[in-house]
Amino acid sequence: MTEDHINYHYITQYIRETIPQNEGILKEMERYAYAHHVPIVHPEVARLIFVIARIVKPTDILEIGTAIGYSALLLAKTLKQGGKIDTIERYGKMIDIAKENIRKANLEDSINIIEGDATEILPALEGEYDYIFVDAAKGKYMTFLPHCIRLLREGGVLVSDNVLYKGMIATDALVVRRKKTIVKRMRDYLAVISDHRQLETTVIPIGDGVAISYKLGS
Numbered sequence: 001m002t003e004d005h006i007n008y009h010y011i012t013q014y015i016r017e018t019i020p021q022n023e024g025i026l027k028e029m030e031r032y033a034y035a036h037h038v039p040i041v042h043p044e045v046a047r048l049i050f051v052i053a054r055i056v057k058p059t060d061i062l063e064i065g066t067a068i069g070y071s072a073l074l075l076a077k078t079l080k081q082g083g084k085i086d087t088i089e090r091y092g093k094m095i096d097i098a099k100e101n102i103r104k105a106n107l108e109d110s111i112n113i114i115e116g117d118a119t120e121i122l123p124a125l126e127g128e129y130d131y132i133f134v135d136a137a138k139g140k141y142m143t144f145l146p147h148c149i150r151l152l153r154e155g156g157v158l159v160s161d162n163v164l165y166k167g168m169i170a171t172d173a174l175v176v177r178r179k180k181t182i183v184k185r186m187r188d189y190l191a192v193i194s195d196h197r198q199l200e201t202t203v204i205p206i207g208d209g210v211a212i213s214y215k216l217g218s
């Protein structure tokens, strides 16, 4: 186990070897993220969110946490004709890079960056999404949740990344003092999405932990 992996390294390595390599702009973005320490989804999580999207066949996707647009570009491949992704990002430098990547990939018609803090944007957001991917400030997931549920269609899927946060969520033995608040908030979040009357949730221990929630009818 290394600091970044909650699984044995050999398991992660093995899973990664099963994943086809990206080419073109996605490969470039992986290199950029690595060189500039931009946190993008782990390869096995990228594959998971991609395959889930293939199953959902979304027309409308909402993402919270764009960074350089890597996961948005990946998910754009799964959109139905005429579909779109709204992706929220608050950090200006990331927004500029993401816009450039979206332009290079010719995806300006299908990926729309909503600029600002998701805690302020979500309450005003309307519409209905088939698939919501949450990959932003871990301490805010609970604040995002009522909006995600409201904005997700029945039968839609909510995917939340980093829910096991370096294993700290699962055991106090790994918790470092300065992360105590985030850990408590993430545990509360997992408890709520696991026991919510409108959601059926499963937690998968790959990457940094991923929760997948299916929205039931009311």
Ligand SMILES: C[S@@+](CC[C@H](N)C(=O)[O-])C[C@H]1O[C@@H](n2cnc3c(N)ncnc32)[C@H](O)[C@@H]1O
Residues within 6 Å of the ligand: 039, 040, 041, 064, 065, 066, 067, 068, 069, 070, 071, 072, 088, 089, 090, 091, 094, 116, 117, 118, 119, 135, 136, 137, 140
């Ligand atoms: C882990 S990165 C997203 C990676 C991206 N999903 C990918 O895999 O390519 C998290 C991003 O969320 C943004 N972020 C964090 N909290 C946010 C918030 N409350 N509102 C909007 N953006 C936020 C950060 O600025 C950062 O760029």
